[in-house]
Amino acid sequence: MADAFAGADFPWWVAGGFAVEAAAGRRVRDHEDVDVLVLRRDGFRVARWIAAWDPRASESPPDRTSTDGTPPGCSSRGLPPGVRTLVCRVPGVPAVEVMVGETVGASWVSGRHPDVRRPITELGRVSATGVPYLKPGVCLFHKAGRIRPQDIIDFEAVLPVLEDGDRAWLIHALDTAFPDHPWRPRLGDGATHRQAPR
Numbered sequence: 001m002a003d004a005f006a007g008a009d010f011p012w013w014v015a016g017g018f019a020v021e022a023a024a025g026r027r028v029r030d031h032e033d034v035d036v037l038v039l040r041r042d043g044f045r046v047a048r049w050i051a052a053w054d055p056r057a058s059e060s061p062p063d064r065t066s067t068d069g070t071p072p073g074c075s076s077r078g079l080p081p082g083v084r085t086l087v088c089r090v091p092g093v094p095a096v097e098v099m100v101g102e103t104v105g106a107s108w109v110s111g112r113h114p115d116v117r118r119p120i121t122e123l124g125r126v127s128a129t130g131v132p133y134l135k136p137g138v139c140l141f142h143k144a145g146r147i148r149p150q151d152i153i154d155f156e157a158v159l160p161v162l163e164d165g166d167r168a169w170l171i172h173a174l175d176t177a178f179p180d181h182p183w184r185p186r187l188g189d190g191a192t193h194r195q196a197p198r
Helices: 016-024 040-053 136-144 149-161 164-177
Strands: 013-015 034-039 085-088 096-104 107-109 117-119 124-126 132-134
Touching: 013 016, 016 034, 016 132, 016 136, 016 149, 034 040, 040 085, 040 096, 132 136, 136 149, 136 164
Parallel strands: 013 132, 034 096
Antiparallel strands: 013 034, 085 096, 096 107, 107 117, 124 132
């Protein structure tokens, strides 16, 4: 994915399980695909960049064609409104899901809850090999909305390495969107690092 996005003129981050592994510093589990987050505000540039990867909205049938001749899932005006995930065929990668994130001003807005936000500049990190990836708190919040067996594995793997600021952000994000979430007690009270889920 780093090669596929090399030179991209928009921000992007590896997300999901591979981002968790980047934070944990070790292999955690097997993966069915690679998740990548981009921002809708960069829609035209993203659509142009991924056009060769046969992007299709995840809910689109595989034989659907667009009316203007551009790849399904994209248009000449960029990313289609309302589409949050595009399934792509990237050479050398078994399966790729490009997730489209929303923004307000300089902040990313969670698709799980509109009041959960984070400055775009604080969304991610860069690995030792130069690959941008989402901070684990952001990944865990996304996973918290629909817990699957692999999400529990990811939570257990990254919990010991959550930095204080990331942990505090996740605590407040869960309190905002899922106040009775089963992961909440495991994160502590965050009293020493109170901050709003920006």
